[in-house]
Amino acid sequence: MKDILTAPFVEDMKRATANMYRQTWDERNGGNISFMLEEEKVAEYLDLNNVIRTIPTGFDATGLIGKIFIVTGTGKYFKNVEVDPETNLGIIRIAEDGTTAELLWGWKDGGKFTSELPAHLMSHMARLKVNPENRVIMHSHPTYTLAMNHIHELDEKKLTHTLWEMCTECMVVFPDGIGVLPWMVCGTNEIGIATAKKMEEFRLVVWGLHGIYGCGKDMDEAFGLIETVEKAAMLYMLATASGKRINTISDSQLWEIVEAFHLEDSVRRDFLDL
Numbered sequence: 628m629k630d631i632l633t634a635p636f637v638e639d640m641k642r643a644t645a646n647m648y649r650q651t652w653d654e655r656n657g658g659n660i661s662f663m664l665e666e667e668k669v670a671e672y673l674d675l676n677n678v679i680r681t682i683p684t685g686f687d688a689t690g691l692i693g694k695i696f697i698v699t700g701t702g703k704y705f706k707n708v709e710v711d712p713e714t715n716l717g718i719i720r721i722a723e724d725g726t727t728a729e730l731l732w733g734w735k736d737g738g739k740f741t742s743e744l745p746a747h748l749m750s751h752m753a754r755l756k757v758n759p760e761n762r763v764i765m766h767s768h769p770t771y772t773l774a775m776n777h778i779h780e781l782d783e784k785k786l787t788h789t790l791w792e793m794c795t796e797c798m799v800v801f802p803d804g805i806g807v808l809p810w811m812v813c814g815t816n817e818i819g820i821a822t823a824k825k826m827e828e829f830r831l832v833v834w835g836l837h838g839i840y841g842c843g844k845d846m847d848e849a850f851g852l853i854e855t856v857e858k859a860a861m862l863y864m865l866a867t868a869s870g871k872r873i874n875t876i877s878d879s880q881l882w883e884i885v886e887a888f889h890l891e892d893s894v895r896r897d898f899l900d901l
């Protein structure tokens with residue numbers, strides 16, 4: 628059996644959480660990540676018959692029975708994952724009943740998965756229907772994205788459009804736009820259901836005045852989506868703070884990007900005024 632601390636998926640979690648912490652996106656215990664793993668890969672590091680303990684999830688994840696995830700822990704700090712992965716992360720398998728998590732590794736201090744597990748697992752189910760390659764769900768509190776939430780309408784079309792206008796890269800990276808949920812209490816099944824519903828349509832979902840969800844086939848894709856939104860939000864806040872904006876990328880120019888990068892099938896045309 629190989630040493631789990633050398634597993635690429637543990638490395639991915641360490642790198643992502645450390646980067647996110649250092650971007651100041653994930654203060655204290657803010658943010659959470661779940662990453663669906665291949666059983667054969669996990670079996671190189673862990674005895675899959677050895678369940679350390681079982682933890683009820685409080686919701687039905689029947690669509691994910693037998694699936695294995697590495698997940699950040701509730702109350703755990705992103706900044707500490709790098710130095711002590713075995714306390715701050717856990718590897719769980721969804722049990723036969725669909726409502727129990729079997730702990731295979733981690734949370735060695737008796738901890739458990741993130742309070743946002745409903746939003747994560749429900750979003751995994753939603754994304755897998757749209758894209759069977761999806762593996763990562765990532766939640767974060769990026770600073771400028773949140774600052775922008777205070778001064779910009781929380782409307783999917785308007786928010787997406789404003790961010791597209793900020794730099795050419797945005798249309799290339801998220802032509803499918805950003806879903807937006809109003810402010811809601813976090814950590815509940817309700818916000819999980821609402822997030823998953825948006826994830827059927829969007830790879831990015833803003834939680835009004837709280838943060839953002841991103842997803843992807845790997846850590847880089849999910850991180851890159853959130854990072855690009857955050858960069859555009861930073862530009863928006865800086866440009867807006869100057870009190871003077873005289874240039875923008877027009878809708879016809881945004882369409883030129885769509886054509887140049889062959890994004891006709893993924894772009895939210897209804898978010899453009901052509």
Ligand code: 2HA
Pocket residue numbers: 656657658659701702741742743766813814
């Ligand atoms: O895990 O970010 O949304 C802490 C949070 C809750």
Ligand code: ZN
Pocket residue numbers: 657658766767768813837838
């Ligand atoms: Zn949060």
